[in-house]
Amino acid sequence: xxxxxxxxxxxxxxxxxxxxxxxxxxxxxxxxxxxxxxxxxxxxxxxxxxxxxxxxxxxxxxxxxxxxxxxxxxxxxxxxxxxxxxxxxxxxxxxxxxxxxxxxxxxxxxxxxxxxxxxxxxxxxxxxxxxxxxxxxxxxxxxxxxxxxxxxxxxxxxxxxxxxxxxxxxxxxxxxxxxxxxxxxxxxxxxxxxxxxxxxxxxxxxxxxxxxxxxxxxxxxxxxxxxxxxxxxxxxxxxxxxxxxxxxxxxxxxxxxxxxxxxxxxxxxxxxxxxxxxxxxxxxxxxxxxxxxxxxxxxxxxxxxxxxxxxxxxxxxxxxxxxxxxxxxxxxxxxxxxxxxxxxxxxxxxxxxxxxxxxxxxxxxxxxxxxxxxxxxxxxxxxxxxxxxxxxxxxxxxxxxxxxxxxxxxxxxxxxxxxxxxxxxxxxxx
Amino acid sequence: xxxxxxxxxxxxxxxxxxxxxxxxxxxxxxxxxxxxxxxxxxxxxxxxxxxxxxxxxxxxxxxxxxxxxxxxxxxxxxxxxxxxxxxxxxxxxxxxxxxxxxxxxxxxxxxxxxxxxxxxxxxxxxxxxxxxxxxxxxxxxxxxxxxxxxxxxxxxxxxxxxxxxxxxxxxxxxxxxxxxxxxxxxxxxxxxxxxxxxxxxxxxxxxxxxxxxxxxxxxxxxxxxxxxxxxxxxxxxxxxxxxxxxxxxxxxxxxxxxxxxxxxxxxxxxxxxxxxxxxxxxxxxxxxxxxxxxxxxxxxx
Numbered sequence: 001x002x003x004x005x006x007x008x009x010x011x012x013x014x015x016x017x018x019x020x021x022x023x024x025x026x027x028x029x030x031x032x033x034x035x036x037x038x039x040x041x042x043x044x045x046x047x048x049x050x051x052x053x054x055x056x057x058x059x060x061x062x063x064x065x066x067x068x069x070x071x072x073x074x075x076x077x078x079x080x081x082x083x084x085x086x087x088x089x090x091x092x093x094x095x096x097x098x099x100x101x102x103x104x105x106x107x108x109x110x111x112x113x114x115x116x117x118x119x120x121x122x123x124x125x126x127x128x129x130x131x132x133x134x135x136x137x138x139x140x141x142x143x144x145x146x147x148x149x150x151x152x153x154x155x156x157x158x159x160x161x162x163x164x165x166x167x168x169x170x171x172x173x174x175x176x177x178x179x180x181x182x183x184x185x186x187x188x189x190x191x192x193x194x195x196x197x198x199x200x201x202x203x204x205x206x207x208x209x210x211x212x213x214x215x216x217x218x219x220x221x222x223x224x225x226x227x228x229x230x231x232x233x234x235x236x237x238x239x240x241x242x243x244x245x246x247x248x249x250x251x252x253x254x255x256x257x258x259x260x261x262x263x264x265x266x267x268x269x270x271x272x273x274x275x276x277x278x279x280x281x282x283x284x285x286x287x288x289x290x291x292x293x294x295x296x297x298x299x300x301x302x303x304x305x306x307x308x309x310x311x312x313x314x315x316x317x318x319x320x321x322x323x324x325x326x327x328x329x330x331x332x333x334x335x336x337x338x339x340x341x342x343x344x345x346x347x348x349x350x351x352x353x354x355x356x357x358x359x360x361x362x363x364x365x366x367x368x369x370x371x372x373x374x375x376x377x378x379x380x381x382x383x384x385x386x387x388x389x390x391x392x393x394x395x396x397x398x399x400x401x402x403x404x405x406x407x408x409x410x411x412x413x414x415x416x417x418x419x420x421x422x423x424x425x426x427x428x429x430x
Numbered sequence: 431x432x433x434x435x436x437x438x439x440x441x442x443x444x445x446x447x448x449x450x451x452x453x454x455x456x457x458x459x460x461x462x463x464x465x466x467x468x469x470x471x472x473x474x475x476x477x478x479x480x481x482x483x484x485x486x487x488x489x490x491x492x493x494x495x496x497x498x499x500x501x502x503x504x505x506x507x508x509x510x511x512x513x514x515x516x517x518x519x520x521x522x523x524x525x526x527x528x529x530x531x532x533x534x535x536x537x538x539x540x541x542x543x544x545x546x547x548x549x550x551x552x553x554x555x556x557x558x559x560x561x562x563x564x565x566x567x568x569x570x571x572x573x574x575x576x577x578x579x580x581x582x583x584x585x586x587x588x589x590x591x592x593x594x595x596x597x598x599x600x601x602x603x604x605x606x607x608x609x610x611x612x613x614x615x616x617x618x619x620x621x622x623x624x625x626x627x628x629x630x631x632x633x634x635x636x637x638x639x640x641x642x643x644x645x646x647x648x649x650x651x652x653x654x655x656x657x658x659x660x661x662x663x664x665x666x667x668x669x670x671x672x673x674x675x676x677x678x679x680x681x682x683x684x685x686x687x688x689x690x691x692x693x694x695x696x697x698x699x700x701x702x703x704x705x706x707x708x709x710x711x712x713x714x715x716x717x718x719x720x721x722x723x724x725x726x727x728x729x730x731x
Contacts, residue, residue, distance in 0.1 A: 019438035086593065091568045091620045098438040100618055112595055119597040129720045228435050242451040246484040254483060260448045260599070265434070289479035295435045301447035301480070314455055338595050352600050355455070371556050421604040422592045 014224045017093070020227060023150070025141035026127030031158045035127065036090060036103055042204035043219065045092035060371040077283040087117045097222045098161070111144065111371075111386035112338035115426050118148035122227050123249040125218070130159045130169050130194075142181055143371050147334060147388065147428060148261070149408050151190045152225050156218060161196040165209040183374065188299040189225070193218050217414045231298035232407040236264030236272065236320030239354035239410070240312055244303055256287055256303035257312060262354065263402070264305070264320055264411035271321040274310055275400040280321055281308040298409075311323035315356035315412075317400040325402050325410060329395045331360075332430040334404075336388045339417065339424035343383035343391075349424065350416040353399050354409065359418075364392035404428035432499040439627050440621055444633075446473075446478040448599060449578055450562070454487050455619065456603040457560040457611070461518065462634040463549075463731060464490040466502035467636055467678040469564030469616065470507070472624055475633050478513060489516035491561070493549050494540040495680040497659055502678055507637040520552030537661050540682040546730045550586040553610055560603065560611045563731050568620040572723035578617050584608040586729035625701060629694045638675045641692050646671055652685040676701075 025033035040046045050232040090101040102117030105108065118124060121154050124145040128138055145153055155177055163169045174192045181190065193202055194213055201207035204219045217223065241259040270283045285305040286293040296302045304318065312318075319325050337343050343362060351360045368389040376390075404411030415425035436444065453460045462477065464470045477486045492506060510517045522541050525531045530551065530596045531544045553561060575590050579601045582588060594602055603611055616624070628635065645656040647666045654660065656668040660682060673686040674697075691697045 017438045018435055019441045064551065086590070088574045089567045089618070090574065091618070093620070093622065098620075098623070116595045116597055120599075228433065231434075233434060241448070242455045244481060244484050248483075251483050258451050258480070260444060287482075289482040299441060299444055301444040301451070303482075350604070352602065354600070355452075409598065412600070414600050414602065416599055416602055416604060421602070421606065423597070423602045426595070426597045 002265075010165065017096065017098050018227060019098050019100065020123060020225065021121050021224060022123040022125060022222065023099045023104060023114070023121040023145075024125045024127065025114055025118075025145070026158075027129070027135065027137040030127040031197045032103070032127050033197070035125075035156065035158065035203065036101060038197045038200055038203045038284065039101075039219065040090065040092050042200060042322060043092055043094055065310075067393065068254060087113045094219070094223060099222065105202065111140070111388070112336060112344045112426075114141070114144050115148060115336045115338070118144055119408075121148070121150050122230050123152040123154060126153060126155045126159050128155060128173055128177070129308065130157050130163050130173065131311070133173050135179065138177065139180055140371045142177070143234055143374065144336075146188065147336075149404060149428070151227075151230050153191070154218065154221055155190070155192045156197075157192065157194050158197050160194045160201060160207075161199045165194070165196075165201070165207070167210070167212045170213070191215070191221060192219065197267065212351045219295075232263035232402075232409075233297060234264060235323050235325070235402060235410075235412050236266055236270065236318075237262040237325065237402070238272075238304060238318040239356070240268065240314055240316045240318065242314060242355075243312070243357045254305075255309075256305055256324055257318065258301070258303045259355070260301045261296055261298045263298060263407050264323075266296055266302075267295045268292070270304070272318050273321050273324065274306075274312055274327070275317040275327060276398060277310060277312070279310050281306045281310060283307075294353070302391055315354075317354070319400065325400045327398050327400050331393050331395065331399060331401070331427075332390070333393070333413070333427045334388065334390050334428045334430065335383065335415070335425045337383040337385055337425050339422055340385050341417065341420075341424070342385070343415075343425065345381040348418070351393075351395060351420050352416065353401065353413040357398065358395045358397045358399065360393045360395045360415070362391055362393050363413045366392065368392040401429050403430060434671060439623065439630060442616070442623060443476065443479070443627070445599075445618065446476045446615040449613065450477055450480040451561050451603070452579075452601050452603070453562060453613050453615075454481070456601070458558040459556070459558050460488040460562060460613075461491045461553075461556070461558045462486070462488055462562040463564070464492050464506065464517075465678070465731075466492070466498070466506045466636065466700060467564065468603070468624060468639060469566065471613065471633060471635060472627060473562065473564050474509065474513065474515070475571050475694075484513075486513065486515055488562070489518050491518045491520065491552060491558070493520045493552065495521060495543050496521065497541055497657070497680040497682050499636075499638055499655075499675075499678065499681060499684075501636050501638050509634075518552065520548045520558060522548045524548075525551065537663055539661065539714065541680060542683045543725065543730075546586075546725065550729050552570070553586065558610060559605070560613055562613045562615060564616060565612075565614045565731060566600070566619050566621075566624075567617050570582065572726055576614055576617060578614055579603055580614065581605065582610050582729065586610070588612075588727050588729070590723065590727065606642060622698070622701060625694065625698050631658040636678065638678055641672050641674045641690050641699070643670055644673050644686065645669070646673055646686055653688065655681050655686060657681045708726075 088103045102114045104117040126141045157173050202217045240257045245254040262395045284307045286296045287303040348361050351358050367378045367379045402410045411429045413427040417424045522544050525548045531547045577596045645668045646653045647668045674689045691700050
């Protein structure tokens, strides 16, 4: 990206850019922060004052190179300890796309952060240190990417410079990874790129040292991954978020259901069923500040008016009459536990599913997963922080849902500890 | 085949709209923190769009340091009237007069830090349970760690190491009595996104953002505006230059940039070519490497 292309941002082109959200997973010292620093640095997304601050800090810490990792550490404790504590979000743009990076720490105890970052991502970058090859943590990263339904996975084999940029190293790691993911990532969009984040090979610029690698660099890959199929465009789903009633003379009878479309393409005239009432009606109008729309699709925020006057409130679901969601109070799901207070069998929690608030009781823990080996461990009565397991829960009021693999919005939920109000679990409905 | 992709600006707008509606649905007494700067002006625009055709269902809260650019106050009053909004003002001068805070002394005195007390007092006085702010994660390294729904304890403090995980677009606004939330609907926007959106939506801004002639002086790499309450060192000389604001805070901490940009297209070109971050010109961030983190923990914006 040269100075000329930067000024292209002011052209109409910039107004037509797409947004790609990706997450990065790697173990400690795999060079994740360096990779992000490299992406920002080589795409000229860093500013002089940021650069100066890092140059100063690099010298102070006695680093030989510009310590690109310092760009990503936000909190005082992180800079002091040289670790990343929490999910941090980074932004950069090229003339083709705007990118949001959810930078998550690699420590074993921080599975919950990886899950958090992955929940909104279109793509995951999994980093492997070429010297170590596929290790246990790589399995964990791949499994979480799969569990959270990230549509595109890019495996970056880093530190190729330390192994003379050898193709056989790359091929061996690729084969090892493929052997594992055949089990968990069938049909996933999977790519492999040999890189050196430190030296810059194949990150933004093509490597001069690896002419055996003919595919795209990491940045080119991120710029071109097709993301138009990442939302569920089939099942019409509209969770009602807020009721708009202006109560003015001009809009005396206006009753609009505000929300963000979670699935399918909606049109005026479409036949829909409102849950939980189970009443059939039609979409009268899809309203916005800029006027009514002929169609609307995920992830648009709109306001829907219906033909019939039905009692609808927040937490209800408007769904296409042709493809109904599942409904029920007995839910099978995978959960990632995120709180130091373990999940207890028979424990009661508040549950948020889309815009719907209910309460639930955990009535069965089917198994806890060893995510390094994918071994299912039955017979447990609790789930500790950073553990992933399959459970069954019963809700006080029914949910209207789809399997998570079908729809990431209507298939996801969180659990909240009612004593502390903390979010304690992420749930993916089976 | 038809293309069902939103542009990044439409997607960011949709996300912000969703967050604003969540605030209206989950909280009893929300408020929008309005500084008069471009980010909070964009927030007002987004709020109008999110609740159309109803009016904005929360008041605008301005924490007034008393050291404002006159243009910003005129603009604020006009905007409130135009959109039929409700305005609540929290006054730093009042906090000083009541002895709640003590005015800083010396050459670098600023009321920026004092605002935190006035802000928290105002939140308590009106029993606001959610304060919507225009903070963006790209602005500053501590802000990069913020949630959309950011929990504050009963003292208004932020605990960055113990934040609730935020998954998908499910926001947990549950709290105890006396606690409140800060909500940042434009967390994922960058400075460039803001300007492009202002252009796309044709949003009106205070004249401060465009080039104008002003008496300014140079201190520690930043141009500051001359004003009666701005103490100047004997070596500092004011001169009349063509400048504009890149961010608008109160006068004591707002750095000005030399610029002849008098329209949005020119400003965008200027930002695209500039190599210093927006807050690089913010005098309040220069106090230490963790200046923002420290202020935020205490309850700052």
